[in-house]
Amino acid sequence: MSQPTLPKNDAGEDGRKAPVNRRTDAAAPRKQRTLPALNLQALGIYIAAVVIFLIFGMLNPNFLTSGNLRDIAVSASVNAIIGLGITFVIITGGIDLAVGSIASFVGIVSATLMVNAGTSPFLALLAGIGLGLVCGAINGLLITKLKLPPFIATLGTMSIYQGFAYVVTNGRPVYNVPKDFVFMLNSYVGGIPVAVILVAVLAILCWLLLRRTVFGQNVIATGGSEETAWLSGVRVDRVKIAVYALSGVLAGVGGLVIVARINAAQTDAGSPYLLTAIASAVIGGANLMGGEGRIAGTLVGALILGALTNGLVLLNVPSFYEQIVTGLVVVIAVALDQGSKGWPLFKKKSPPKKEATATA
Template identity: 40%
Template structure:
């Protein structure tokens, strides 16, 4: 089974193309940073930069999982609901049932895994469009959390969980270390494992991947499981940050997650994208939101700017697919 690039030249050209895309996005972030620093002197202070990174941490974790799904031409609109229900039920096990902390954490992860598995099976085994499946899962998750919490927040959060958001290790936030570790694992999974190459192959051409001996249904299902588990981890981290878990957690975050992934260069048509680009997309989205807050701009402008950025990113994606052959640049 051969699912890698055809030769060293292909590897070089594909790597070069990805690097150019990430470099371009980095330059955009740099331009925005300079602009916002002129408009608000507070923007480039160490305090605000750390605040920006911490605020983007939950979005980053969700975006990591969504990257896997979109790489296979899928979509997952359930991440916000899964994040909310997994954190609420997990914390509820600890607070209401008196379960040990590790039991609550494992419960959260199991819920995320089951939702991911449900999404994956419905998409691959029953050929239901990912948009419909994930919308249904989102509704199910939101319904469960409303019933379970009766519309009220669950608290208090144990100190061991709060440490994940407020703790420091060598004067560096534990939360950012966790996000960094998850990003490294996701990057290595996509770039250094057989499964990662199978994800790219399945997204590039599912038929060709299947003919090459790849079990595409398992691969695609696995991406939804990864997304579900990472949504659960995001839920745990969010509960640690807010010191509670509630029914409205993550409401409407799905569009922002997809925006970050697409802006980061992951193609909605599958087969192209990487974790570095996703993190840069998260940074750009968070940077815009942070600047809107600092400049006291009405929240509606935040949504407007994000919408425009998403539209531009989608157009660039179409352009890349039109002028690139087999994932490599024609124009270099």
């Protein structure tokens, strides 16, 4: 294994360390390998998902059938795809409110290209992804170069991109999307829906990107402490632009999946997914303060939301209640997440800690 040159191999030369500490080194990791707080936290969401599925399964025998589970997976796919991008954004400590509009905009543009301009489905797909990239990158540029707060920047572009989506077709939906396109994103391979396969592939890629590349580590570092990242030589502006661009791409992919699923492009098809995609990421453990977020968590978050919608319909609960339940799930999930770190309510009151004043 190649080690970079170490400028000072003799740091421990006064004999105080090397032999003794080498031994404790080897022993310590095994002893302290378990990180109970972290594991419990990550595990909690999976347990919650299992519980929710079991409860619906007991209440309605049709819920846990393979056909219904497939429906849930498909209905969760758009939230999952958009949520993956949002997860990256949230980890940097930002937020992307434009994803719903980008999904609508990309969907309507790609559909128009295919239906009105006769572009091939594959090229239309690529064009859609490219448009998502551009839209997202613009968000990133506004945030880094013009120093707009992410909330404001994407609030603005949310409206702008939605407006463009209306302008493209004067607000009219585009019907009769080519069968080839629908086939690409809304068919089955070996009984498994393409959308689900797509989510799985994207999730693996996103996980690799986040956890096993320098870029991903820089994303986490930027969100964890932007100043630390900057002083360590991370180009934080580039990281942020890339993250918003990625969010735009995934929002675009989500928009294309919507088009394939309903066989048509509607001018505001993406907007309902904004809040649910953010909710998926947050339920999955993404922390809006930055530095934390999990790919698998976001997927499970999307599945939980999909299961709730589906289960409540099966139980004949009026659809208005669905929103109440969704909101409650978000609040409870985040409260539990915070709870695992200790609610201030239950903490012993201690005087405010002010280290700066001690030495200043």
